[in-house]
Amino acid sequence: xxxxxxxxxxxxxxxxxxxxxxxxxxxxxxxxxxxxxxxxxxxxxxxxxxxxxxxxxxxxxxxxxxxxxxxxxxxxxxxxxxxxxxxxxxxxxxxxxxxxxxxxxxxxxxxxxxxxxxxxxxxxxxxxxxxxxxxxxxxxxxxxxxxxxxxxxxxxxxxxxxxxxxxxxxxxxxxxxxxxxxxxxxxxxxxxxxxxxxxxxxxxxxxxxxxxxxxxxxxxxxxxxxxxxxxxxxxxxxxxxxxxxxxxxxxxxxxxxxxxxxxxxxxxxxxxxxxxxxxxxxxxxxxxxxxxxxxxxxxxxxxxxxxxxxxxxxxxxxxxxxxxxxxxxxxxxxxxxxxxxxxxxxxxxxxxxx
Numbered sequence: 379x380x381x382x383x384x385x386x387x388x389x390x391x392x393x394x395x396x397x398x399x400x401x402x403x404x405x406x407x408x409x410x411x412x413x414x415x416x417x418x419x420x421x422x423x424x425x426x427x428x429x430x431x432x433x434x435x436x437x438x439x440x441x442x443x444x445x446x447x448x449x450x451x452x453x454x455x456x457x458x459x460x461x462x463x464x465x466x467x468x469x470x471x472x473x474x475x476x477x478x479x480x481x482x483x484x485x486x487x488x489x490x491x492x493x494x495x496x497x498x499x500x501x502x503x504x505x506x507x508x509x510x511x512x513x514x515x516x517x518x519x520x521x522x523x524x525x526x527x528x529x530x531x532x533x534x535x536x537x538x539x540x541x542x543x544x545x546x547x548x549x550x551x552x553x554x555x556x557x558x559x560x561x562x563x564x565x566x567x568x569x570x571x572x573x574x575x576x577x578x579x580x581x582x583x584x585x586x587x588x589x590x591x592x593x594x595x596x597x598x599x600x601x602x603x604x605x606x607x608x609x610x611x612x613x614x615x616x617x618x619x620x621x622x623x624x625x626x627x628x629x630x631x632x633x634x635x636x637x638x639x640x641x642x643x644x645x646x647x648x649x650x651x652x653x654x655x656x657x658x659x660x661x662x663x664x665x666x667x668x669x670x671x672x673x674x675x676x677x678x679x680x681x682x683x684x685x686x687x688x689x690x691x692x693x694x695x696x697x698x699x700x701x702x703x704x705x706x707x708x709x710x711x712x713x714x715x716x717x718x719x720x721x722x723x724x725x726x727x728x729x730x731x732x
Contacts (some may be wrong), residue, residue: 433471440476447478450485459496462489480526487517487532491539503546511543530568534577537561541584550591558584578607579616586623601627618644622652634662645683656684657697664704678704682717695721699730 433439446469453462466486473479494510501507518539521532540557561581568574582603589596604624611617625640641659644652663670663677681701685694698721706714722731 430471439472443472443476443478446472447481450482454485454488457492459489459492462486463493477526480521480524480528480532483517483521483524484528484532487514487521487535490514490517491535491543494543508544508546511539515539515544530564530571530573533560533564533567534573537564537577537580537584541580541587545587551588551593554584554588554591554593558588575607575611575614576616578603578611579614579620582607582620583623586627589627597627597631618647618649618652622655625655625658629658629662632665634665638662650687653684653687656680656687657693660684660697660700660704664700672708674704674708675710678702678708678713678717689724695725695728695730698724699728 473482490510491514494507497507518532518536522529537557537560540553545553558581561577564577585596585600589600604620607620621640625637628637641655644655660677660681663673666673678701681697685697702714702717
């Protein structure tokens with residue numbers, strides 16, 4: 379029996395994993411433990427009743443749980459999401475109170491989320507998808523409360539589902555706040571975890587989304603957490619996204635100087651994801667007090683930069699129109715006429731033509 383179990387685990391650990399061979403080895407282990415089967419590995423005779431009977435007649439629960447845990451690993455490797463809840467329904471009693479219990483709940487959460495994603499891709503976000511996501515959260519809650527190395531990942535995944543999957547309709551605000559609280563808990567408990575920075579960003583992002591969904595009171599919290607993330611993780615892959623969101627919030631609330639401080643560094647990255655920063659910078663400079671020297675020229679330059687780099691964008695015509703106005707107000711009528719000519723040539727039917 380141990381040979382079959384170790385063989386199955388070794389097959390899963392191979393560089394080119396062999397889950398089908400591993401499943402056959404687990405099948406031998408289950409047979410050696412005394413489980414009856416009529417089919418291949420999982421069959422209809424393996425229900426709660428048969429497992430309960432086995433538990434009453436056998437004492438070696440930990441070994442049986444490890445065999446079952448390996449079976450779950452195989453299902454995970456094969457991305458056989460539908461089978462994981464079915465297997466837990468039949469064999470879940472084997473893991474209760476054993477080192478395998480947390481893993482079982484964690485993998486169940488992953489499977490339920492993947493099932494929800496599959497439903498959503500085919501039928502949209504309907505009640506079945508919602509139920510599957512909600513079930514995943516419940517599984518992660520159970521996994522997070524159990525002792526083991528997967529508590530932190532269960533907590534992180536729980537926050538992601540609430541932020542990305544369940545934040546719909548009337549539940550939106552509630553889910554954003556629940557996700558933010560879970561990410562905050564993760565940040566406080568797992569400061570050395572590799573996803574700590576991601577949790578900081580996600581916490582801030584939850585409050586940004588909540589603010590845009592109508593919770594005006596979350597503006598200051600969103601700004602505070604984004605600012606903390608940028609200062610602590612300035613070289614992180616998400617630092618640019620955090621600065622952009624921070625700049626958007628400042629722009630929306632007409633805090634022009636602070637918005638400029640966030641948007642300008644993004645242009646140096648030459649990342650096309652942040653090309654819209656040029657448009658926002660044009661708005662910021664044009665909105666500064668008239669006492670600011672050269673504000674209209676800088677505004678016009680940023681508008682031109684946006685229009686040049688985003689010729690097919692719906693705001694390209696608006697950017698050219700604003701650039702022309704900027705040059706005119708800067709005392710450069712020739713340049714203004716040239717830009718208006720470009721606007722007419724590129725967008726002859728534009729409502730932005732003077």
